[in-house]
Amino acid sequence: MDILRDQSLRDLNTFGLPAVARWFVRASSSADLLESLDFARGNGLPVLPLGGGSNLVLAGDPPGLVLQVGLPGFDVADAGPQGVLVRVGAGEDWTGLVDRCLGLGLYGLENLALIPGTAGAAPIQNIGAYGVEVRNVLEGVEAVEIATGAVRTFDNGECAFGYRDSVFKGVLKDRFVVAAVTLRLSRLPVVSASYGALATELSRRGVAEPTPIDVAEAVRHLRRTKLPDPAVTGNAGSFFQNPVVAPGIAGALRSAHPGLPTFPSEDGRVKLAAAWLIEQCGFKGARRGAAGVHPSHALVLVNHGGATGRDILALADEIRSAVFGRFGVSLAIEPRIVG
Ligand SMILES: Cc1cc2nc3c(=O)[nH]c(=O)nc-3n(C[C@H](O)[C@H](O)[C@H](O)COP(=O)(O)OP(=O)(O)OC[C@H]3O[C@@H](n4cnc5c(N)ncnc54)[C@H](O)[C@@H]3O)c2cc1C
Known part of the structure; x- marks a missing residue:
């Protein structure tokens, strides 16, 4: 196991954002993992666990040891x-x-x-x-x-x-x-196919009694058509969580904005479609330099090439202010912000 210095993280995050790990290790076994943690402890380094880097915004260089977890099994x-x-x-x-x-x-x-x-x-x-x-x-x-x-x-x-x-x-x-x-x-093929967009896609395919394979194929199709491939355009999937609010607030918002899609949340509150709120504020397809909002999915912020984490966060701030100003709703950022 090699502990590396000054490792570029650009290819290790799906946004393709630039950052450098002062210390970096890939742990491919339990022994590697324990040894890496010993090393961090011995040198007083904080540890950032890293997987595929698909839920991260690297806004600066992580301070300690970046530990990429590669344990198989x-x-x-x-x-x-x-x-x-x-x-x-x-x-x-x-x-x-x-x-x-x-x-x-x-x-x-x-x-x-x-x-x-x-x-x-x-x-x-x-x-x-x-x-x-x-x-x-x-x-x-x-x-x-x-x-x-x-x-x-x-x-x-x-x-x-x-x-x-x-x-x-x-x-x-x-x-x-x-x-x-x-x-x-x-081993029993129990399926969960009632989610709106999935049910619609299965019915479009003429599948009345879906098997797990049907569900997986429909989900793959929906994802491929809706979400940008990070290998082509850097992104971290949904950038904002759907806000969850009290039923009274949801009701007032729906009265003022009848098009607002809402969904029940399991805790009795109501989930609002963040993508709709962002789209209403005119951000779908917006671009600020190399940072942008995907033209067909307002929830996905993208790196058109050369954006930094700060660029992405500045655009996110602009969107959050606009949504709060118009709807009084706070959007929470979904990916982890590092640096
Ligand atoms: C195109 C696209 C579509 C996506 N769609 C979805 C979706 O539909 N639903 C959804 O929920 N998410 C989605 N995501 C987000 C992402 O795929 C998930 O959050 C995923 O689980 C992140 O995995 P990762 O290995 O890349 O984690 P990373 O981005 O590497 O890390 C994410 C967080 O987990 C921590 N972490 C990673 N590995 C470990 C570990 N072994 N131990 C402790 N902490 C760890 C990191 O420190 C960080 O805080 C999407 C992302 C993209 C790019």
Whole structure:
């Protein structure tokens, strides 16, 4: 295992933003991981765990050790008549994992097809798409405490999952590196296909009783048509979370703006479509130098080539001010801001 100095991170984040890690290591085994944490501790360096860099805005150089988690692993164990527990190393590619499980007839991940990044990052913001979140299938998380090197297992409840949220973004932020996740999947093809855009796509395809493969194909199609490919145009997916507000506020906003799309949130509150709010403020397709808003998806900020993290954040500030000024709604940034 090599600990590198002054490693460029430009190719290690999907926004393609420039930044340099003063210290950088890729941990490909548990031994590497523990050794890296020892090194950081011995040198008083803060640790930034890195996966695929698909949920980051690098606004400056990270101060300590950037630890790219590359731990492999894929083990399946039977759990009950139709259930299986799949233990996955944190460094496994999420999209590859979804495809592999589908190929083996292990179901539950179809709606999360084509989400970039690693398995280890999936619980950090409780990844979700098309009506399913990773918390719906997550059995547990194995993590190593950065301060001590001790291994700890978190069950689903201890992860305190919420909408794009978990304990690892809250009170335990930067205290643990995820080493593996265990998912509870099913050999029975149970599908979740009621989410609006997914149901519409399946019906457009003439699929009345979808199989998990149908769901995965529809999700892949929707994602490929709606979202820019980071390999072509730098981005981090949805840049803002959908705001969740009290029903009274949602009702008042809907009366003033009848076109505003709203969705029920599981806690009795109401989710507002951030993309609609941004589009109404005229930002769809807007450009400020090399930073921009995608022309067909107002929630996705893009790097047209040569933007810095500061450029992206300046545009984000402009959007947040405009949305707040017009609707009185605060938009929260979804990716992690570093530096
Ligand atoms: C085109 C595109 C589409 C996307 N669509 C979706 C979507 O539909 N739904 C969704 O939820 N997200 C989506 N995202 C966001 C992103 O894919 C997910 O958040 C993903 O889980 C990030 O994985 P990563 O490995 O790239 O994490 P990184 O970006 O490397 O890291 C993200 C955060 O997790 C931490 N982290 C990473 N690995 C570990 C680890 N092993 N242990 C501890 N902390 C760790 C980092 O420190 C950082 O705080 C999209 C992104 C893009 C570019």
